Structures are given as structure tokens and as C-alpha cells.
Amino acid sequence: MSGVLVGFAGMTHLGVNSAAAALAHGFRVVGYDADAGVIEGLRRAEPPVLEPGLPEMLRLHASRANYTADVAELLHCDLVYIVADVPTDDAGKSDLASIRRLIEAVSGALARSAILVVLCQVPPGFTRDLPLPSERLFYQVETLVFGQAVERARHPERIILGCADPSAALPAALAEFLSAFACPILPMRYESAELAKIAINCCLVSSISVANTLAELCERLGAEWSEIVPALKLDRRIGQHAYLAPGLGLAGGNLERDLATVLKIAGETGAEAGLISSFVRNSRHRRDWVLRVLHTEVLPSSSDATIGILGLAYKENTASTKNSPALALIECLSNWKIQAYDPLVAGSSVSHPRFVSGARPEDAVKRADALAVMTPWPQFRSLDLEAVASAMRGRVVIDPYRTLEPGKVVGAGLDYFTLGARPLRGKRRSDT
Amino acid sequence: MMKHHCQRPEAPRRIVILGARGFIGGAINARLAAEGMSTVPLGRAELDLTATDAASRLKSILQPADVLVVISAVAPAKTVPMLIGNLHLLEPVCEAISRLALSQVVYVSSDAVYADDSNPVTENSYVAPSTIHGMMHSAREMMLRSSTAAPLAILRPTLAYGPEDPHNGYGPNRFRRQAEKGEPINVFGEGEEQRDHVFVGDVAGIASLSIAHRSEGIINVATGNSISFRQVADMVAAQYDGRVRVVSIPRPGPIPHLLHRFFDITGCYKSFPQFSFTPLRAGLKLSMQPVPR
Numbered sequence: 189m190s191g192v193l194v195g196f197a198g199m200t201h202l203g204v205n206s207a208a209a210a211l212a213h214g215f216r217v218v219g220y221d222a223d224a225g226v227i228e229g230l231r232r233a234e235p236p237v238l239e240p241g242l243p244e245m246l247r248l249h250a251s252r253a254n255y256t257a258d259v260a261e262l263l264h265c266d267l268v269y270i271v272a273d274v275p276t277d278d279a280g281k282s283d284l285a286s287i288r289r290l291i292e293a294v295s296g297a298l299a300r301s302a303i304l305v306v307l308c309q310v311p312p313g314f315t316r317d318l319p320l321p322s323e324r325l326f327y328q329v330e331t332l333v334f335g336q337a338v339e340r341a342r343h344p345e346r347i348i349l350g351c352a353d354p355s356a357a358l359p360a361a362l363a364e365f366l367s368a369f370a371c372p373i374l375p376m377r378y379e380s381a382e383l384a385k386i387a388i389n390c391c392l393v394s395s396i397s398v399a400n401t402l403a404e405l406c407e408r409l410g411a412e413w414s415e416i417v418p419a420l421k422l423d424r425r426i427g428q429h430a431y432l433a434p435g436l437g438l439a440g441g442n443l444e445r446d447l448a449t450v451l452k453i454a455g456e457t458g459a460e461a462g463l464i465s466s467f468v469r470n471s472r473h474r475r476d477w478v479l480r481v482l483h484t485e486v487l488p489s490s491s492d493a494t495i496g497i498l499g500l501a502y503k504e505n506t507a508s509t510k511n512s513p514a515l516a517l518i519e520c521l522s523n524w525k526i527q528a529y530d531p532l533v534a535g536s537s538v539s540h541p542r543f544v545s546g547a548r549p550e551d552a553v554k555r556a557d558a559l560a561v562m563t564p565w566p567q568f569r570s571l572d573l574e575a576v577a578s579a580m581r582g583r584v585v586i587d588p589y590r591t592l593e594p595g596k597v598v599g600a601g602l603d604y605f606t607l608g609a610r611p612l613r614g615k616r617r618s619d620t
Numbered sequence: 621m622m623k624h625h626c627q628r629p630e631a632p633r634r635i636v637i638l639g640a641r642g643f644i645g646g647a648i649n650a651r652l653a654a655e656g657m658s659t660v661p662l663g664r665a666e667l668d669l670t671a672t673d674a675a676s677r678l679k680s681i682l683q684p685a686d687v688l689v690v691i692s693a694v695a696p697a698k699t700v701p702m703l704i705g706n707l708h709l710l711e712p713v714c715e716a717i718s719r720l721a722l723s724q725v726v727y728v729s730s731d732a733v734y735a736d737d738s739n740p741v742t743e744n745s746y747v748a749p750s751t752i753h754g755m756m757h758s759a760r761e762m763m764l765r766s767s768t769a770a771p772l773a774i775l776r777p778t779l780a781y782g783p784e785d786p787h788n789g790y791g792p793n794r795f796r797r798q799a800e801k802g803e804p805i806n807v808f809g810e811g812e813e814q815r816d817h818v819f820v821g822d823v824a825g826i827a828s829l830s831i832a833h834r835s836e837g838i839i840n841v842a843t844g845n846s847i848s849f850r851q852v853a854d855m856v857a858a859q860y861d862g863r864v865r866v867v868s869i870p871r872p873g874p875i876p877h878l879l880h881r882f883f884d885i886t887g888c889y890k891s892f893p894q895f896s897f898t899p900l901r902a903g904l905k906l907s908m909q910p911v912p913r
Contacts (some may be wrong), residue, residue, distance in 0.1 A: 223793040473740075476890075480884075484844075487894075491894065520889065520890050521893070522893070567682050614818075
């Protein structure tokens, strides 16, 4: 067990998973959050966020964890990570006021030699402007991925560290902590590290935008994007882990935030960022794909259609609905009846005059004129498609993420619409 | 997406239509009247916008809380004098509305305001007209925007077709006239340019909804389906039981720079979710019958 005591301020998605990773690497941890309810839950190994394997890990290492709602308990920490959420508005712009308040509160509680590391998504220039001694102040890039957060926090590809002086040796406690992750450590100036985070996300958005653009071409040409993807991934210049799955634009908030930041900085400095504007435009265009299919295939011929929605969360394995395509779709369907099911998101989070939330997937399907699988929850893969076809009034299944097996959908007599391929028309029972 | 000042459709007290005797204006007036709305249709005979007293005459006609629909134009504007003339036509309108508390102003513009672009046109596409006609509409949009505090709805229809179209522009209307005369339908080159064609009744439908909701903002009036002129010609010919041929003729000039124009009409789906456009084949059939006035 290491002697380094690591504090985490903000028991957010990022905070809890980062703390769990530190525990897993043998460190003692202080987890601080002003919300006493969150702290009580953590003491019972019940985190406020859903992540596969997270409760088990918290339970396993509970003896080395101290969760507290008292900021003063950070006093004995050798280093403290700021891991609060940075809220964004609808345009993806960050509101930094709350994180500044947290840093002020935490830095007032720190020991004189303690190190403070900002691990949140902040714009370039933020860390250097903080009123703290530069030799004790660092910025570290986080690469949280919802649904894979534990694994990524435990085994990062590399650690990108923003410093006042990248050539100086790291403080002993920080060096000991980071070396436990057994990956390359890349010290660089604060601004470079802050921009590196944005650069990573811009590269991801670039891949997503390419996939979305070419998937749309596939839909019109009769090509299959799913056939093309393996060819791209075997290209060393692109790689196995490239983000090439087409989707309904960007969601979740973090990628959008970085695009907004780049556009803001470009606007303030005179840099050319037309490419970023194109990413934003493409994302908005693809987000409405399901709405366009509904208006083309279902709504003109059925003025009182019922639309079934499977999945409300912005992605699987999370209860987050920030920028959720499902909610964006529902907002545009106020004239029609919506019946939905999500394993985690409560129906009460949806504002719609004719919205019904069910307890089972079947509740979303019953007598629906069209069914849209808006979140690729794994359990939807095992739906009995013959039963779905029998329960539905209409024939249209819209499955942007290819959660269902296209052949089985068509085999059940349903029409199948997915991203990156031409629609497949169901085999009608009378055809056989 | 348009902002609706009335979430539920609500008929205004009165709708004054400038240019109500024209192709689109007539269709809008007929639609509104058929829906039971009170209209004041004005053509040049009732109000000559080139007259020196046009502004004061219009002021005397307009009442507070009226909706004003502006369609009057000498179109298509192809020359500089036509551009200037069309701007002058709007000058008295701008003067008349500048101090009036109207419920809404609706301007029927054109998709010609948009830049030539290979991407599908949306309401957010760049306005950079490449023709005098487009520049005329773009300037008139700006004139109205700067003259009224009332909600301004700007409708930008693409190529409109329908019965009683006085123009003989290349497309459904001309094809139908050629077929009616028993002549072959002529397409330039292979007729491969793809365009979106909207039935005039649908332009009137969107105008009606915009008025009923007192909508503010921009809406493109297009079906979202673009097809080639050759396909349009074939559809028209098919209505004449094989008696009409489609013939390819040499282009009068080079192939247009903008070979195709597509629309992404998501903005319309969001603004008017229950509106459906008339499919081209059905619209062409309707075009063979006169519109009841």
C-alpha cells in the first residue's frame, strides 16, 4: 500500500471513477463532496453514477476510502484532484463559476505542501490563471468514457500533464501516484495540455463526422457502411479503435463543449475554424435522421400514429439524458402519441403531452405504428422480433445503431431502417 | 425552426395580401378564404405600389393587429432595372408598416437567395444570391426586417408549379403547356438537373399555417424530394396516355453551375409537424385542373 494520500473533490462520474482507480492501485483516498446524500451512498458502496464494475470495486477497497462532506478533511492529503462537473449551456459553452468556487474552497483546506491537480474539462488558459503557487499546481487530461470509465481510469493509454515548467521534476507524491498507472507520462505546459484534451476530442469528432457523412452516402447509394468499417480499421493510419460507428450526431455534451471552445477561441484570435463549424452542422443534420424517416415513412399516412421508443438515455449503460437524441426526437413529435421504455431513465424526465412510459420493452411496442430504438441497450438485442411484429400496428422499425439483427427484423415482416445502409423491406407474410 | 407566437392555430382578425392577383398570391388568398379567414386581397388595380401616394393609401387600408402578406413583385427579376423596380415597389410598404402595430408580416421570398452549394439547403444555409432575382428577394427581406417590429415570417419557396401559372419557366408548367398543345416536351441536354418542385397549394398551406401560428423566422417551402427535369417531363407525358414524347434538345448555354439542388426540410417538420407536401405526381394531376377562386 502506498503512503500517498490522494484526495478527490467532487464525487461526480469522473470523481468516483478516478477515486476507484486510485484505490485499485493501492492508494488511500479521501473522497469529498458537499452533497451529504452522495457521501452516504458511497459509504455503502452505492455510487451516484452507473458504471459496470464500479460498486464492486468500491466495496473491495472500502477500507482505504474515506468519503466526507467536510472539505477540511482534505487537509492531510498529499495531492488533491479537482474532479467536479463543468456545466455547459445548450450551445456547449462552459460555466466555470462553480469549479472556481470549488477550487477556492479546496485550496483553502489544503496543507501548505499539498499539490492540486485540475482534472476537469477547462478551456486553455484556465489553470495558469488560478491564484495558486505554480510549483504545486497541475492540470491533467481526463479521458472519461461513459460505460468504460472504470477501465479507462485504471489503465489510461498515457497521462497528459500540464505544468508551469514541463522540464522540472515532478513533486515526489505526484510522481509516485502517476507512476502507479504504468503508462507514459507526457508533461507539457498548461495551455498545451488543456488544448491536448480538446485536440483529442476534435480528432474523435472528425472520425465520427466522417463516419456520419459517408454512412449517409451509403444510405443513398446502396453501399453498406458496416462492410467498409473493417477495411478502415485494418489501415494502420486509422486503427482498430477509431470512432467509425455512425450515430445521431454528437451527444453527451463533452465533445460539443470542446467544439464550442475551439470556435470561441478562433473567433477571439482570428483563427480559421470552418472545419469545426462543419462538424457542428453535420451533427445537427444527423441528429434529426430518425425524425426524417418518420416523416417520410409513417407520419404523412397516419395522422394519429403511435410511436414506440426504446431507450431514452443518450447512450447505453448510463442514466444521462444530456443531449439525448431520444429526447430531442420526442420534442419534435408533440402531435403524436409516444410510448417509451428505458431500463434506467424514468419517464418523468420527459415533457410531452401524449407520453406514456412503460415498465417493459413490450409496453413501447404494443400497437405502435413505428418503433425507434434510440439507445443501443444490450438487452434490446434479445427482443423477440416475431412478438414485436405481432404487437405492432405498423411495419416500420428504425434502428439507427443497428442494435437489432437486420435479417431477423426483416424476417419478421418488418421494414428496417438503420444508419449507413439502404432500408430493408420486410418480407410480408403473404409473400411467402 | 420558426418561433410560433400562437402555439394553437388562431385566425387573425384580418389579413391584407399585397400581390393577391398573382400565381402564388392568388393561391394563398384562396386558401385563407377557404379556411374562413378574413382577407383583403389587393392587386395592382386596387393598390398600385408604384404610385406616389402608395404609402399613404396602404396606411389607410392597414389596421392595427392586421396580418400583412407581401408577395407583390415583378418576377422573375432578370435585369438591373427590374431589381431596382422591385425594391422601389417595397419602399411604400416599408414606410407604411414602420409605425403600425401589425400582428405579423409574411414575406414570400425565394430559395434563390441561397448560395450555390452542394450541401442540402436548410434555413441555416448561407444567403449569397448568384442571380439578380435572388439578390432582389434578399434585399427585400432586409428592407422588411428593418422596417417592422412585428413578427416577420419569411417563406422561401423553391420552384412552384400549379394551374394558372402565368410564367412559362423551364419545368412542370412549361412541360404541361407543351403537352397540352400536343407538342413534344423539350428537355435541355439529358434533363439531368435535379430540383425540388413544390405545388403552389402547398406554398399556400405553409403560408396559412405561418399566419395561424403568427410564426416568426424563416421557412423553406420545398418537399425534400429532388428529381431530374427528365423525370418530371416523363411524369407529365405519362398523363397524356403516350400521346406526348419527351425530346432532348441542345442546351441554350453551358450546363448550369448548380447542377442539382436538394433541400433538408427538417425545419419544416419541426415547425409544422402535421403538414405533408403533395407528391409531385399528385401535384401534376392537380395542375391540370383550374383552382377554384
